[in-house]
Amino acid sequence: MSDPHSDNTPASEPADATDDAPSVVPVDLRDYVDFSRDEARRVRTLATDRLAVDLWCIEPGQATPVLRLPDQDASYTVLGGRSWFVTDEGEIGLDPMGTLLVPAGVVHGIDNRGVDPLIVVATVSPPGEERPAAPVSDEAAAIRLDDDRPNVLVRAWRGLLGVDRDRTG
DSSP: OTTTTOOOTTTTTTTOOOOOOOOOOOOOOGGGGOOSSSSOEEEEEOOOOOOEEEEEEEOOOBBBOOOOOOTTTTEEEESSSSSEEEEETTTEEOTOOOOOOTTOOOOOOEOOOOOOOEEEEEEEEESSOOOOOOOOOOOOOOOOOOOTOHHHHHHHHHHHHTTTTTTTO
């Protein structure tokens, strides 16, 4: 009996490089931080057919335009600064690491009433047609690629198969 969750690819063979299989895309959000003295800025950093990740950079005294996403749910997470989210239901203040879910159709906006720049990550689903923008920097300091050491999933899979039992890594 075959496993319905299996792709029938033997564990020792890599998937075909021509497959349109999803791939992991690391992004250092710091490479997209781009403030403007004129207006709040939003830049799309990642997107798939199901989800998009945007970065809002808002100077003190600035606010986003009125936002209404009729067919999209959005979550907003404050990374730096202090924010006020204004909705038709009232106002909600969030400090760093605070997050807010805004269902589709709810009118809202983000105000920076503080003295520090405000950085907010927004995830939107479904994403719409906009594609990711190019970063303003390419340092990618937050990304680590450990090519010499397989990740924990690869190590676990190898352990299950009895491959590399002598290795400690």
